[in-house]
Amino acid sequence: MIVIVDYGAGNVGNVARALRYLGLDWQIASTPANMPHNAELILLPGVGAFASAVKKLEESGWKDAIAEWAKGGRPLLGICLGMQLLCECSFEDGPALGLGLIKGKVSKLDVRPLPHMGWNDIRWLRPISPLQEVAPDGSAFYFVHSFALPVGEDAAAETSVQNVTFSSIAARGNIIGFQFHPERSGPLGLRLLQTTIQLLKRKGGA
Numbered sequence: 001m002i003v004i005v006d007y008g009a010g011n012v013g014n015v016a017r018a019l020r021y022l023g024l025d026w027q028i029a030s031t032p033a034n035m036p037h038n039a040e041l042i043l044l045p046g047v048g049a050f051a052s053a054v055k056k057l058e059e060s061g062w063k064d065a066i067a068e069w070a071k072g073g074r075p076l077l078g079i080c081l082g083m084q085l086l087c088e089c090s091f092e093d094g095p096a097l098g099l100g101l102i103k104g105k106v107s108k109l110d111v112r113p114l115p116h117m118g119w120n121d122i123r124w125l126r127p128i129s130p131l132q133e134v135a136p137d138g139s140a141f142y143f144v145h146s147f148a149l150p151v152g153e154d155a156a157a158e159t160s161v162q163n164v165t166f167s168s169i170a171a172r173g174n175i176i177g178f179q180f181h182p183e184r185s186g187p188l189g190l191r192l193l194q195t196t197i198q199l200l201k202r203k204g205g206a
Contacts, residue, residue: 001038002026002197005082007060009053010045011181015079018183022194032065040201042069046081050090050106050147053081054098063099070101075200076175080145083170083177092147102170102177103153108146111162115146120180122157122168128176131169134188134195141168141180141189148179174203 002019006012006028019026026043029035044066046053057063070076078086087098090106098106109116119140124132135141143159148166151158157169159179170177176196182189 001036002041002043003035003039004028005042005044005062005066006030007053007056007062009048009056009081011047011080011183012045014181014183015043015045018190018193022190024194024197030060032061035065040204041075041077041197042066044076044078044082044085046079046083046085047144048081049093050081050084050098051093051096053085054096057085067099067101070099070175073174073204075197075204076101077196077200078175078177079183080179080181083179084147084149086170086175086177087149090147101175102149102172104149104155104167104170106147106149109148109161109164109166111164115144116161117144118142119185120159120161120168122159122180124157125151125155128156128169128171128199130195131192131199135192139188139192141178141182141185141192143168143180145179149177174200176200 084106086102154170155167156171159168182193
């Protein structure tokens with residue numbers, strides 16, 4: 001069972017529709033107390049501003065619950081702002097502390113116009129089998145964001161816009177984050193989403 005975190009700042013509807021299309025079992029939970037007993041993977045979506053999103057995670061109890069879940073070796077997937085929230089901090093309306101599960105500090109993109117919107121390709125920095133087989137170098141996905149994680153220790157793939165390069169996929173153990181929206185990236189995005197969920201479940205022993 002996949003748990004979609006609904007903390008009032010997530011792109012819950014599109015993610016739920018994607019999981020339904022893929023035939024996966026999922027449930028939306030507004031608080032950790034609403035998590036089903038058979039939860040296998042937490043999916044953290046997100047749109048909007050980092051600082052207000054962190055506040056909502058704290059108020060709902062999700063911040064501590066997600067950190068404990070991930071530190072216990074269980075699967076966690078973040079999408080767009082959801083990936084940024086997994087990082088150490090963000091300088092959007094900040095600095096504001098994130099969950100600290102992925103190394104690095106989220107910063108503003110030095111590109112014009114902002115937000116950066118559209119299709120851009122990815123380049124793998126380190127292999128994550130079988131994800132790079134599903135989406136090899138040059139695969140394009142849909143982005144909507146003004147801030148991003150610089151390329152660093154936990155970057156698995158990068159994307160360049162104008163003269164700026166940032167982490168488009170981050171990964172650390174049982175945690176994976178996408179800066180782009182796989183659920184809005186057509187058939188390839190859905191295949192990548194499905195393959196990533198399968199991979200994370202295997203890592204978590206589910």
